[in-house]
Amino acid sequence: MLLCALSAAAAFAAPLDSFVGQRGKLDIAGGTAHIPVMKEAAKRIMSKNPDIRITVAGGGSGVGVKQAGEGLVEIGNTGRALKEDEVAKYGLVTFPFAIDGVAVVVNPANKVDELSFEQIIDIYAGKITNWKEVGGEDGAINLYGREDGSGTREVFTEKAIKKSDIAPSVNVVNSNGAMKTAVAKDARAIGYVGIGHIDGSVKAPKLAGMTATQENAASGAYTIVRDLYMNTKGEPKGVSKLFIDYIYTPEGAEIIKDCGYIPLPRKK
């Protein structure tokens, strides 16, 4: 009864109001790309209602599946769709909530407008070292990448360069913002950022004919993407359900956008 009343109230009140009067503990673990979204949501919920304790840990998609499946955490995050055997073994219910797209970026002054997958692979392997080899002006290519454990790096490594080797000379920066600053200042730079972070300071050349935009990432026309999922063992209940509901509210979508991802509507 109380829950019904609360969720009815939530329909016309601020999204966080559904947490009023609740108490309990919610543990979240798994995919690292999810962490900023989860942490921000957790922060807002806990400031609204200190009786709810939410912990957010990483560990990767495998950990997310295992811990949620074994009941160690209520929500296990994955950066990939669940495998059939995982669903069968643990009875997991999955909630895709965002698209994480990664675009290769260069300096706006760079004349290169299109790169192929082979060229990207060779550039990051250190085989192509001069911009003129890929149709640009004469000048050494300065490579920029992200730190180990970065979700952006994971997508780039898996989908753009297909897990091929990366030269040790790659300059490592530790955020999308730092990447943009570095590439925007360096006329001979190449790097990669989450699609949500692209602005006028950097240029995203076409990649194998695909243009990196939010629309293309959402429609599937751009393939350097992955969906981000929350997973629960069985249908979510209590605080877990409220948390997942909150992620799908407009406020949740704002958080997702602020973290550089594209929010997905709830699957019916």
Added chain:
Amino acid sequence: MDNTSKTPLWLTASALYVSALLASVFAFVIICAAEGLLEGGPTLFTSVWAPEGGSFGIVPMIAATIVISLSALALGWCVSLGCVCFVHGFGGSFASALLLSLLRVMTAVPTVVYGFASVFLLVPLVRDGLGGSGFCVFSAVLVLSLLITPTMALSMESAVAQTEESCRLAAASLGLSRAQNLVFVVLPACGKWLRASALLGFGRAAGDTMIPVMLAGNAVQYPISPLSAVRALTAHIGLVLSSDVGGTAYYSLFVAGGILLLLGAGANLLFRFIRGGKDGK
């Protein structure tokens, strides 16, 4: 009994508290580093860092830390000595006072400010002037030397000021000018302080995280040229800890921390040794 009655209880308590805290930090880092060594083992002491491929070598980072901090020390120490010579013998009194107050102000500048300003001002200059990406050993060394100069210069200055005061009359009666007094009497007498300030500077240079993270490029390779992008141990800890990794990559952080702690402790012990040795005579 005598001692305790003179020392207020709260002073003793806070001294014990601080010592206990420091000891537990030491113990924590050493134990974790030992655990890291057991877990990571020999893979940590190789040259390739590629966690995806199971390589966790941190040797290039150790080399980078040593090269960066020693180069910054060499540069910063000479600049500091120059500042002290300017203040005590070669510069005008107004300019000297100005330089001293500038050095004092500089001790309060947060490293991130140096780092941020350098990303926008120094790095493009290095990139356009010398080539490469601009994020390299050279940039980091320049800014680190700037960072450690005030600490070293001020500690040298306080020693030089005292010594100069104590032998001023004798020097004047021998007909030495202020500059001659400084070069032939005061500086040689201050030798141990000059060395001690170098160790202070080394500790700061080796331990700084922000400057290498922002300016050195963080590529895991040996510092073969001043324009190589390299990753210092401190930068490694900062970078890997901010993201989320497990296993050997995670343990490598504790080993890196342990090595840094040993470097710092080594420098401090050397500092004590030099001071103690000279004081004993």
